[in-house]
Amino acid sequence: MKGKVLIAGAGDAVGKRLAADFHRMGYAVAGLLFSAGEQAPPELEVRLEADPLDHAQVKEAAAALGKAWDGLDILAVNVDGTPAKDWKDILDEPDYARLKWAYDFNTLGALRIIDAFFPLLGKGRVRRLCLVTTRGSSNNDTRDCIDFPGHISRAPLNMAVNQLFNKWRPEGYTFRVYCKDPEAGPEAAGAFAAEYFARGRSNEPESYKHSDENRLVMRDWMNIEVPW
Amino acid sequence: MNAVVITGADRNLGLEMAREFLKRDWTVYAGRYLMDLPLLDALQAEYPQRLKIVPLDVSSEASVARAAEAVAAETGRIDMLIHNAAGFGDHAAGAGGSMDFSSFMAPYNINCLGAVRMVRAFLPLMQAGMKRLCFVSSEAGAVSVAHRDAISSYCMSKTALNMAVRLMFNKLRPMGYTFRLYHPGWVRSAKIEHAGEKPPSFEVNGKLIGKFWPWESAASAVPQFIEDRDWEDRLVLIDNEGAAWPF
Numbered sequence: 001m002k003g004k005v006l007i008a009g010a011g012d013a014v015g016k017r018l019a020a021d022f023h024r025m026g027y028a029v030a031g032l033l034f035s036a037g038e039q040a041p042p043e044l045e046v047r048l049e050a051d052p053l054d055h056a057q058v059k060e061a062a063a064a065l066g067k068a069w070d071g072l073d074i075l076a077v078n079v080d081g082t083p084a085k086d087w088k089d090i091l092d093e094p095d096y097a098r099l100k101w102a103y104d105f106n107t108l109g110a111l112r113i114i115d116a117f118f119p120l121l122g123k124g125r126v127r128r129l130c131l132v133t134t135r136g137s138s139n140n141d142t143r144d145c146i147d148f149p150g151h152i153s154r155a156p157l158n159m160a161v162n163q164l165f166n167k168w169r170p171e172g173y174t175f176r177v178y179c180k181d182p183e184a185g186p187e188a189a190g191a192f193a194a195e196y197f198a199r200g201r202s203n204e205p206e207s208y209k210h211s212d213e214n215r216l217v218m219r220d221w222m223n224i225e226v227p228w
Numbered sequence: 229m230n231a232v233v234i235t236g237a238d239r240n241l242g243l244e245m246a247r248e249f250l251k252r253d254w255t256v257y258a259g260r261y262l263m264d265l266p267l268l269d270a271l272q273a274e275y276p277q278r279l280k281i282v283p284l285d286v287s288s289e290a291s292v293a294r295a296a297e298a299v300a301a302e303t304g305r306i307d308m309l310i311h312n313a314a315g316f317g318d319h320a321a322g323a324g325g326s327m328d329f330s331s332f333m334a335p336y337n338i339n340c341l342g343a344v345r346m347v348r349a350f351l352p353l354m355q356a357g358m359k360r361l362c363f364v365s366s367e368a369g370a371v372s373v374a375h376r377d378a379i380s381s382y383c384m385s386k387t388a389l390n391m392a393v394r395l396m397f398n399k400l401r402p403m404g405y406t407f408r409l410y411h412p413g414w415v416r417s418a419k420i421e422h423a424g425e426k427p428p429s430f431e432v433n434g435k436l437i438g439k440f441w442p443w444e445s446a447a448s449a450v451p452q453f454i455e456d457r458d459w460e461d462r463l464v465l466i467d468n469e470g471a472a473w474p475f
C-alpha cells in the first residue's frame with residue numbers, strides 16, 4: 001500500500017476519478033460523501049458521510065476515520081456546491097442568500113473539513129493537503145463578469161490555504177492546489193489530479209528562489225500554473 | 229458640483245476622506261453606521277450645506293435601498309462611490325480540530341457583499357456622473373503575498389472583495405465606469421474610543437510590522453480617486469504611496 005488518502009467530496013465526477021486513480025496507484029482510499037443520496041465510488045475502503053455546513057457532523061466523520069485508520073497521508077478536499085455557473089452579472093439582481101450559501105459551503109465547508117481531519121493528517125507519513133478548485137478562483141486571471149457565487153466563494157479559499165501553508169509548511173506539511181476543468185464531461189473530470197497530488201516536487205536546497213515545494217502553486221488539469 | 233457617497237464614514241479613513249472631499253468643494257453623502265458617534269455631526273457643523281449624513285448599514289439590502297432612495301430624493305447625480313466600510317472578524321488559528329467559523333460570514337457580508345449591494349443600489353444615480361467606483365481593499369486580501377499564518381476571515385473577505393470588484397470591472401468598464409482598488413497602508417485607526425471598545429492590535433504573527441500612518445493620511449486617497457488615469461482599462465490594487473500590489 002502506497003499510503004492512505006481521504007477524498008472529501010468523493011461523490012462527484014472529480015471525486016470518483018480521484019478515487020479510481022488513487023486506487024489504481026496503490027493507495028487505500030477513504031471517501032467523504034456530502035449527502036446520503038450521493039453514490040460512493042466502488043474503490044472506497046472507508047465510506048464517510050457529513051454535510052460540510054455542519055461542523056459537528058464533519059468532526060464525527062473525522063472521528064470515525066480515526067477509528068478505522070491510525071493516520072492519513074493525503075487529504076484531498078473537493079467541495080463544490082456551485083458546479084453550474086450562475087449567469088447573472090452585476091446588472092442583474094443578485095441572490096444574496098445564494099451568495100452567502102456559496103461561501104458557507106464552498107469556502108467554510110472546505111475549511112471545516114480541513115480543520116476536522118487535520119489531526120489525522122498530522123499522524124500520517126506524508127502530511128499533504130490538496131485542494132480542488134477552478135481557474136475561476138484566480139483574482140488575477142478571471143475574465144468573467146458572471147458567476148458571482150462561484151468566483152467569490154473560491155477566491156477566499158485560496159487565501160485561507162495560503163495562510164495554512166504559511167503555518168504548516170515549516171512543520172513539514174506539503175500542499176497542492178489543482179484547478180479542475182469546469183467544461184470536462186464525466187470522462188475527463190479530475191484528470192491528472194491524483195498524479196499531481198501524489199508526486200513530489202523539486203525541493204533542492206540550492207533552488208532557494210523557487211523550490212516548487214516551498215511556495216504554494218496553483219496548477220490546472222494541464223499542469224499549467226495559474227496565478228493567484 | 230461633484231458628489232460622492234462614502235460608506236463607513238463615521239470615523240478614521242471614511243471620515244478623513246469625507247473631510248478631504250468637502251475641502252475640495254464636493255458634496256458628500258456620508259454613510260453613518262455608528263449612530264451615537266458624534267464626529268460626523270461635528271464635521272457637518274463645518275459644512276452644513278455639503279455634508280449630508282445618510283444612515284447606512286451595508287450588510288442590509290433594505291438599509292442600502294433606503295439610503296439610495298434618500299440620496300435620490302436630493303440629487304439625480306452621483307459621481308463617485310467609495311466602499312470603505314469594513315468588518316474585521318477574527319484571525320482563527322491554523323486548523324487542528326478546534327476552529328470556530330461562526331463569525332466568518334460577517335466580514336464577507338460587509339466587505340464583499342456590501343460592495344455589490346452599494347454598486348447595485350447606486351448605479352442608476354451614477355449614469356449621469358463621472359462613473360467612478362472606488363473600493364477600499366487591503367494588502368490583506370492579496371493572495372500571492374499572503375504573509376499571515378492564521379486563517380483570517382478579514383483577509384478572506386478582502387480577497388472576495390477583490391474578486392467581486394474584478395467581476396464588476398469586467399462588466400462595467402466597457403460601459404464607461406472607471407475603478408479604484410485601494411490599499412490605504414497601515415493606518416492607526418480606531419484610536420477613538422467608542423462604546424467601550426479597545427483599540428485593535430496592530431500585531432501580525434505576534435510582531436508589530438509595517439509603517440504606520442495616522443488616520444488623517446487617508447486623505448491622500450482622494451487625489452487618486454479623483455484624477456483620471458490613461459490606463460483605466462487595467463484593474464490594479466494601488467496603495468497610499470502609489471505603489472502597485474499583486475493580487
Ligand SMILES: NC(=O)c1ccc[n+]([C@@H]2O[C@H](COP(=O)([O-])OP(=O)(O)OC[C@H]3O[C@@H](n4cnc5c(N)ncnc54)[C@H](OP(=O)(O)O)[C@@H]3O)[C@@H](O)[C@H]2O)c1
Nearest residue numbers: 236240241261285286287312313314364365366414415417
Ligand atoms: N487601518 C488600516 O491599517 C487598514 C489597512 C488596510 C485596509 N484598511 C481598510 O480601510 C477601510 C477603513 O478602515 P479603518 O481603518 O478606517 O477602520 P474603521 O474605523 O473600523 O472603519 C470601518 C468603519 O466601517 C464601519 N462598519 C462596520 N460594519 C458596517 C456596516 N455593516 N455598514 C456600514 N459601516 C460599517 C465600522 O464600524 P464598526 O467599527 O462599529 O464595525 C467602522 O466605523 C476598511 O475597508 C479597511 O478594511 C484599513
